[in-house]
Amino acid sequence: MAGIVNSIKNSVVLVQFDEDYPITNEVLEVDNGHATELLVDHLDPGGIAFCLNMRSDLRIKKGMKVKRLKRSIELPVGDPIIGRVLNAFGDPLDGGEPVDASVERKDIFNLPETSNKFSVEKPEILPTGIKVIDFFTPFVKGSKVGIIGGAGVGKTVLTMELINNIAKSGGGLSFFAGIGERIREGHELFETLKENDLLKSTCMFFAQMNENPFQRSLVGLSATSSAEYFRDVQNKDILFFADNMYRYVQAKTELSTILDQVPNEGGYEPTIFSDVKTLQDRLSSNEKGSITSVQTIYVPADDVSDPAVQFIQHEMDSTIVLSRAVAEQGIRPAIDLTQVNSSLLTPEVVGDRHYLLSVRVQALLQKHESLKGIVAIIGENELGASDRDDFNKAKKLIQNFSQNMNVMTKHSGVPGEYFTIEQTLNAIEEILV
Numbered sequence: 001m002a003g004i005v006n007s008i009k010n011s012v013v014l015v016q017f018d019e020d021y022p023i024t025n026e027v028l029e030v031d032n033g034h035a036t037e038l039l040v041d042h043l044d045p046g047g048i049a050f051c052l053n054m055r056s057d058l059r060i061k062k063g064m065k066v067k068r069l070k071r072s073i074e075l076p077v078g079d080p081i082i083g084r085v086l087n088a089f090g091d092p093l094d095g096g097e098p099v100d101a102s103v104e105r106k107d108i109f110n111l112p113e114t115s116n117k118f119s120v121e122k123p124e125i126l127p128t129g130i131k132v133i134d135f136f137t138p139f140v141k142g143s144k145v146g147i148i149g150g151a152g153v154g155k156t157v158l159t160m161e162l163i164n165n166i167a168k169s170g171g172g173l174s175f176f177a178g179i180g181e182r183i184r185e186g187h188e189l190f191e192t193l194k195e196n197d198l199l200k201s202t203c204m205f206f207a208q209m210n211e212n213p214f215q216r217s218l219v220g221l222s223a224t225s226s227a228e229y230f231r232d233v234q235n236k237d238i239l240f241f242a243d244n245m246y247r248y249v250q251a252k253t254e255l256s257t258i259l260d261q262v263p264n265e266g267g268y269e270p271t272i273f274s275d276v277k278t279l280q281d282r283l284s285s286n287e288k289g290s291i292t293s294v295q296t297i298y299v300p301a302d303d304v305s306d307p308a309v310q311f312i313q314h315e316m317d318s319t320i321v322l323s324r325a326v327a328e329q330g331i332r333p334a335i336d337l338t339q340v341n342s343s344l345l346t347p348e349v350v351g352d353r354h355y356l357l358s359v360r361v362q363a364l365l366q367k368h369e370s371l372k373g374i375v376a377i378i379g380e381n382e383l384g385a386s387d388r389d390d391f392n393k394a395k396k397l398i399q400n401f402s403q404n405m406n407v408m409t410k411h412s413g414v415p416g417e418y419f420t421i422e423q424t425l426n427a428i429e430e431i432l433v
Helices: 131-136 155-168 183-195 213-232 245-258 272-282 307-314 324-328 352-378 385-400 406-412 421-432
Strands: 003-009 012-016 027-030 036-044 048-053 065-068 074-076 105-107 144-149 173-179 202-207 238-243 291-298 318-321
Touching (some): 144 307, 155 238, 173 213, 183 202, 213 238, 213 245, 213 291, 272 307, 291 307
Parallel strands (some): 144 291, 173 202, 173 238
Antiparallel strands (some): 027 065
């Protein structure tokens, strides 16, 4: 027996079932001649299924019949999606043909059987060619790196540069999940990868800010599920880029509001922290392969203390904070060197030479920060000889970490730069002498 549409409110459709009840995350189909699909969010006592209108299809009326499909959202996986740009449901966004219906598909809500936490027993460092990242936040296979910053400080550019540099060095298969960002940024990334012949090793999933909150909240999960397939079935090492994790939180909160759920104290949906944790746990490594993730995190009103930003940050092995004040000085990437943090910057991971240099550099940068106010009042020449020497070294270090991006060459006309870790360490040693 089919269900009946009971009521419609925005993107929420209530369907009455008297028997053969659907389950959470099951796809239903409305008998309206257009096969409109709904996803069951939860089931209330009395057989009422609270469903989300997956594609915001308005061709639904009260009283229409609804049938169970007895499946969830299933994405095409495997080699046919490499080089493609897909939405949260696996439909093409690149103007190409739909992925063949015979291609293997995967339930995106199905958790993998094994998901062991990443271990640094045998760390493998992936060079990025970006001095400040290779030095302060070593890019270790299987780790998570967060790029935090407000609007317009360079999060997307830095992400594009990482994709470009790592893919060029043959760093494995790359995934990109565009969560609630602008279509312009997605188009620029696609064109950059195409120009550099990198699409052949990249899979892209997008749900731009014009899409409904359901698609924006789902696209990260879709990309993660597909990445899990390559890791677990093809034993590949995956580089996973998500832009932007805060938009995921926003989308989930919008959905919560639509479903009339009471928000938590921070104003976010009541289960936001468990939802973020579940997604982050799936971006992990196991005995079959690794997923190394870089996630940009938008900071609302430049407030790094926002509870959602703080929670996502705690899930990261390394965090990079992009600062508007640094960007105004013309330094690119605009990273606040005093707020960079990495649990992987240890002698066991990077070696004694790199680690000892990082300790000295961080001490100089902290001293520079404390002396800035004094210098602004009395001038640099009034400092003691030792303080003046340290202050100048810190200034040279800050300038040394500035670097031209390869992906911006066509806009700026300035050739991009790539530095090996050895070149980065040598340059720092010359400054510290």
